[in-house]
Amino acid sequence: MKVAVLQFPGSNCDQDAFHLFASGLKVNTKYVWHKETSLGDADLVVVPGGFSYGDYLRCGAIARFSPVMKAVQAFSQQGGVVYGICNGFQILCEAGLLPGALIRNSSLEYRCITCALKVETSNASFNPNFLGASVKLPIGHGEGNFRIDEAGLARLEANKQVLLRYENNPNGSLSDIAGIRSEAGNVFGMMPHPDRAFERFHPSMDGLKVATAVLATKFPELLKHTA
Amino acid sequence: MKISVIVTPKKNVLDPQGVAVGHALESLGFPKLKTTRVGKLIELEIEAVDSPEFRTRLDQVCKDLLSNPVIEDYRYEIVAR
Numbered sequence: 001m002k003v004a005v006l007q008f009p010g011s012n013c014d015q016d017a018f019h020l021f022a023s024g025l026k027v028n029t030k031y032v033w034h035k036e037t038s039l040g041d042a043d044l045v046v047v048p049g050g051f052s053y054g055d056y057l058r059c060g061a062i063a064r065f066s067p068v069m070k071a072v073q074a075f076s077q078q079g080g081v082v083y084g085i086c087n088g089f090q091i092l093c094e095a096g097l098l099p100g101a102l103i104r105n106s107s108l109e110y111r112c113i114t115c116a117l118k119v120e121t122s123n124a125s126f127n128p129n130f131l132g133a134s135v136k137l138p139i140g141h142g143e144g145n146f147r148i149d150e151a152g153l154a155r156l157e158a159n160k161q162v163l164l165r166y167e168n169n170p171n172g173s174l175s176d177i178a179g180i181r182s183e184a185g186n187v188f189g190m191m192p193h194p195d196r197a198f199e200r201f202h203p204s205m206d207g208l209k210v211a212t213a214v215l216a217t218k219f220p221e222l223l224k225h226t227a
Numbered sequence: 228m229k230i231s232v233i234v235t236p237k238k239n240v241l242d243p244q245g246v247a248v249g250h251a252l253e254s255l256g257f258p259k260l261k262t263t264r265v266g267k268l269i270e271l272e273i274e275a276v277d278s279p280e281f282r283t284r285l286d287q288v289c290k291d292l293l294s295n296p297v298i299e300d301y302r303y304e305i306v307a308r
Contacts, residue, residue, distance in 0.1 A: 057267075058295055065292070094295065101297040103236075104243045147240055147298055172241065 001219060003029040004042035006072075006088075008063045013049035016195035017085060021046070024198040024208055025215070034066035043218050044081045045072055047088030049140075049193060059102060059143045060090035069095055082187045083214045086141055089179070089189035098182055098189045099156065100148035106172025110142040114203040115192060116167040117178050123185055125213035125223055126163045136204040137192035139170060139178075144191040146173040146180075159183050164190060188214050228277060230285065232303045234294045235266035269293055277305055 003021040007014045014031065021044075022029040032039060039045055052063035063069070069091075076082050076097055084092040092098045105111060117135050121127040148156065153174060156162055163179040171191075179190025194207030216222040236242040242264050249263030275281055285303065294301040 057292070061292065061295065093297075099297075101295050103240070103298055106241065106243050108243050108247050145241070145243070149239075149297075172243070 001027050001044075001215070002040075002042050003027050003044045003046060003215075004032045004039050005029060005046045005048055006034060006068055007031050007048075008034045008050070008052035008066060008091075010052045010054055011048050011050035011087070013086065013193065013195055016193070017046050017048040020195040020198050020207060020211055025211060027215070032068060034063070034068045036068050037071055039068070039071050039075055039080075042075075042080075044083060044215060045075060047072070047082065047084040047091050048195070049086030049088060052087055052091060055087075055143075058094065059087060060092075060094040063087075063091045064094040073097070076182075076187050079184070079186050081214065081218045084187075084189040085193060085195060086139075086144075086191055089191055090143065092187060092189045097187045098180060099152050099161075100146055100180070102143050102191070103145045103147055104143050105141070105145050105170070107170075110140070111144070111170045112138070112140040113170060114138045115170060115178070117164040117192060118167055118176075119164060120160070120162045122160045122163050122181060123217070124220060125216040126181070130216075130223060131206075131209055131213060134167065135164070135206040135210060136197070137194055137206055137210065138196045138203055139192050140196075141171070141191055144171040144173065146177045146191075148174060155183070156180060163188065164192065186217060188217075228273060228275060228308060229306045230271040230273065230303055231306075232269040232271065232289060232293050232301055233266060234269065234299050234301045235264055237298055237300055240298045266299075277307065 021027045119131045165176040194210040197204045197207030244265040245263040289301045
């Protein structure tokens with residue numbers, strides 16, 4: 001089991017994500033710099049949070065054209081599991097790997113709080129049986145307001161692509177959406193930070209099971225160990 | 228030539244920034260606004276000939292990078308020097 005954490009100029013949760021997988025889940029984890037053109041033998045690619053390229057133009061708009069993103073596109077087309085957290089979610093939407101877009105919070109405020117999230121029944125691991133009815137994860141973002149057209153939203157709902165919904169919407173997201181997966185089921189994105197929720201001193205430790213739920217897409221045996 | 232690319236939030240997409248600017252304008256005593264939208268102006272200067280092929284390339288970068296078609300519209304003005 002190998003995890004690759006991407007690093008862009010301006011990523012600032014790359015070490016948190018590394019630590020989540022390396023120490024929290026004890027998985028072999030490495031960094032991949034955005035100039036790299038190969039992901040090596042990674043089983044899971046994590047696109048971490050932060051402010052890639054200073055959020056210039058739009059959040060994630062420039063990172064999407066980094067050389068490593070070509071490799072990520074190819075990896076995901078072959079069924080590889082890709083997981084974007086916060087700015088990583090924004091990058092995956094900009095890259096077209098996930099539908100929709102994230103705009104300025106309706107409050108115009110940067111929101112840095114711990115959110116209760118309703119767990120949707122989406123796949124074998126993102127469901128209340130594995131994760132519980134609700135998880136608590138911190139958010140920290142100014143642009144987490146998920147937007148998609150009506151037809152797109154209908155498709156997300158029909159295909160059960162919504163993973164998590166805010167119980168108290170902090171940013172104006174359409175249908176309280178906090179995280180989604182791709183239709184094919186191998187690309188995941190969410191604004192909340194499991195990488196800030198796995199140590200005893202964190203506001204919750206639910207990040208461990210949420211990250212496990214993503215890994216379980218490739219390694220279903222994880223569902224048995226932790227269930 | 229000089230190209231001005233104007234990117235605006237789509238009509239049906241909520242524009243929180245526009246709403247806030249609208250409120251500020253009203254608090255300055257400006258007449259009641261129907262809508263306020265905040266967008267971006269991107270100015271490009273380039274040695275190129277305005278041709279259908281060039282416009283095709285320009286449209287492509289407007290859709291791929293300068294705007295996000297999910298949430299934004301774009302238009303441009305070209306001024307030959």
